[in-house]
Amino acid sequence: MNSVRQSLYLKYRPRRFEELVGQEVVARTLRNAIRERRLGHAYLFTGIRGTGKTSAARILARAINCEHPEEGEPCGSCHACESIAAGRSLDVIEIDAATNRGIDEIRDLRERTQFLPSELRTKVYIIDEAHMLTTEAGNAFLKTLEEPPEHACFILATTEPQRLTETILSRCQRFDFRRIPAAAMAAHLTQICRQEGIETVPEVMALVAEAGAGSLRDAESLLDRLIGLDEGILALDSVRAALGMADPDAIGRLLAGLRGGDLADAWAELRLLEGAGVDPRQLLRSLGAQARERQWAALAKPAVDPGGRFWLDLMDACARGGSELRRADDPWMALEVILLRLASASSVGASAAPPAGPARVISSGTQTAPVELPKAPAPESSNPPPEVPSGMAQSVAEADPGTSAPSPNEPPVGALGPAAAGEPTVADAPARPAGAAASWQARWPEVVDWAQRNHPGPFTALARETTPVAMNDGILTIEVRYEWHLGKLREPQYRSLLEQACRSVLGDGISVDLRPAGGAAPAPEDGGGARQVGGGALAAALKHFPGSTVRKVELRDRR
Ligand SMILES: [Zn+2]
Known part of the structure; x- marks a missing residue:
């Protein structure tokens, strides 16, 4: 391969209408017009960049002047075709309106259009980025379009037709170049690779075509860069990596x-x-x-x-x-x-993704549900993360709005937007046969309420993060969700407040055993119930249905 390579875009530029990629309708219409000698004086080609507008304009310039057109296509070998293709013809004039947009250039153009073509049948003006013409220049150009000389043809190309005036639009035959479909682009890119002797696979061609987003020029430029990476081969992995695409x-x-x-x-x-x-x-x-x-x-x-x-x-x-x-x-x-x-x-319905393994039960609805992003790599799949934002839960309970207001003194936690506040959480618990919810579990919201009434502030915030998990011989085992809260609750003043709250609500003589959430639960003395039971409205409902176990509460239309 040469060290200096012609860009693929130039090398594989279409020379005939039928070679225009993905523009079959435009190609057929123009070909028919040439064959039937129905030629206009002004054409407007619109479409995003890289869809073949300028290429089509050059093909049209040759077809108009070709001495032996074949089925509406330029022959490619007559004097007119060759001189235009080589860029030698003085009668095909390309103007980039982005740089030659002023009134002087257009006046100059108007004067020159009056002269007969020097060698060809028809003078062709290709005006690229036509929307960039100034208003004055556009008005001057309009006069030319209104009385075009017999021997002249104007082809305007633009990515933004809406910026052209109605009067200019009305003078032109308009052709809309569509975004090139990925499949057509992939087929064309495959053809290029074959001719260049590049080894590749269809998946790579599809990726490059997709990245072109409708623009063949962009896709071809990308292919140019990718070919430069590895000589002679385009492997899926390296292309994906070069494009910053994920597996x-x-x-x-x-x-x-x-x-x-x-x-x-x-x-x-x-x-x-x-x-x-x-x-x-x-x-x-x-x-x-x-x-x-x-x-x-x-x-x-x-x-x-x-x-x-x-x-x-x-x-x-x-x-x-x-x-x-x-x-x-x-x-x-x-x-x-x-x-x-x-x-x-997003709350995915249980039917969409049935929970595997243990049944899910609802924890207290009276506490806030802060979210902490895991800092470490994912744990084993059999050990799901304890902190799950409530909004994502597969089944959720309605929060009790009366008791969900967070204390102003609550320590800051990384809450996930307003939706997370005051919502319940879902916790995994071993599936158990239906049995009575232990009263100390069902009444736990009352313990939190006691804290709220008697010691609003830090202690209440701490109490909200607790869950009773077992009762053995008057010792209530309480899990605390976050380490920071656990540390605080182990401090003597908070610990004694917690015991005071438990004794006031659940009975004298209770002492508490604090531990981090997620440990192995000691067997509860009553052997029934689930590990966590809902509070608030749920607890109230449970009072009316003694012996019930809550397995799942779903709330639809949450948004
Ligand atoms: Zn020809």
Whole structure:
């Protein structure tokens, strides 16, 4: 391979209408016009960059002047075709309106159009970026369009037709160049690779075509850069890495974590992707593409994938998130905010993702539900993270609004937006046969209420983070959710307040045993009930149904 290579975009520029990639309608219409000699004096080619507007204009210039057109295509070998293709003809004039946009240039153009062509049949003016003409220049040009000389043809190309005046638009035959479909682009890129002797696979071509986003020029420029990476071969892994794209398996794991409520897994996966050099913007696009696919699949076959709101919410988040990421100083953090917001808003119905393993029961609805992001890599899947934002819970209970107001003196915790405050949490508990909820569990909200009434402030905040898990010989084992709270509650003054609260509500002689949440529970003396039982409205309901066990409470239409 030569050290200086012609760009693929120039090398594989189409020379005939039929070679225009993905613009079959435009190509056919122009070819028919040439064949039937129905030629206009002004054409307008519109479309995003890289869709073939300028190439089509040059092909049209040759076809108009070709001495032996074949089925509407330029022959490519006559004097006119060759001199235009080589850029030698004085009768085909290309003007970049982005740099020659003033009144003087257009006056000059008007004067020159009066002269007959020097060698060809028709003088062709190709005006690129036509929307960049100044108002004065546009008005002067309009006069030319209104009375075009017989021997002249004008082809305007623009990415922004809405910026042209109505009068100019009305003088032109308009052709809209569509975004080039990825499949057509991939086929063309494959052809280029074959001719260049580059070894590759269809997946790579699909990735490059996708990255072109409808613009063949962008896709070809990208292919140029990728070919420069590894001579003679384009492997999927290296292309993905060069594009900052994530491995689809990793995206699958990330989505599973977000959808299933395993934030720790999602967090760990995000860190791995960042470490692998994945571009967060690219990742957002990939997530959006996945969401789109899954959402429509869910609508088509709801029995296979009920979907819930998750995919729709993810689509929405990705559709809006692009500009947020572009503006962000730290795009990774911006992406995390988008995903966490989504996770806290989306509640996947139990039918969409049935909980595996232990039954889920509801903990007290009277406490706030702070969220702490896991700092370490994901724990083993058999050991789910203790802190799960309530909004993501597979089943949730209604918070008791009367008792959920946080104390102003509560220590700061990383709450996940307003939605997290005052909502209940879901905790795993071993499935047990239905039995009576122990009274000390059912009445625990009263203990917290006692704290609120008698010692509002720090102690109440601490009490809200407690859960009674066992009662043996007058010793009540209480789990505390966070280490910081546990440390505080072990201080003598708080510990004695907690015992005072327990004795006032549950009976004299009770002493407490504090420990971090998640330890192995000592067998409760009554042997029944679940580890945690709901409070607030739930506790009130339980009073009317002695002997009941709460397994799952679902609240739909939470948003
Ligand atoms: Zn020709």
